[in-house]
Amino acid sequence: MQDEKKYSWLSYTSYGLGILSIVITLSFFSSLIPRVLMLTALCLLVISVSISIIIGIVALCKKNEKKSLAIIGIILGFLTGSSLFLFIGFFWFITPVHPN
Template sequence: MKKFSWLSYGSFLLGVFSMPFFFALIYGLIRIHPYFGFFLVSLSIILSLIFGFIAISKDTEKNSIATLAIIISFGSGAFFVFGLLMSQMGSPT
């Protein structure tokens, strides 16, 4: 019988909570070094993608949450990279 496991839920939570953490980091609600914060955001997106692909490849796992998590992670990653690229346009050196 197919069911959801911690891989699906973990992938979904990591994908969803990466962007609020990114905005909290940008607006100064979290007091950590920016490089460490950006590392944590990128690590959560990468781990979400890895967990999602592992969950999809398992035969005993339902694929709906894992597929949604992968879509959210790709969107979050694209927004994160776009935000980092646009932040460098104000002061090119």
């Protein structure tokens, strides 16, 4: 009975931050966030993605932890982070640079 695996706060936090990053990204892309709060939303997104991935990896390393929520949190973090990176990189690439 001691070796029973269950979810802990690490798995729930990783999963919750992954969902939060998806919600922030969708509201970021659909312009639901006012212009004033764009930088704040971008910083919050970077923080939530990185913490979701780190906490998910810590949850995967624990012995008595179910792994499914942590894996989903890591996948959501990577998907959100890579989509945002590609989106910002694309606009940085197509924006012309005009030296003064």
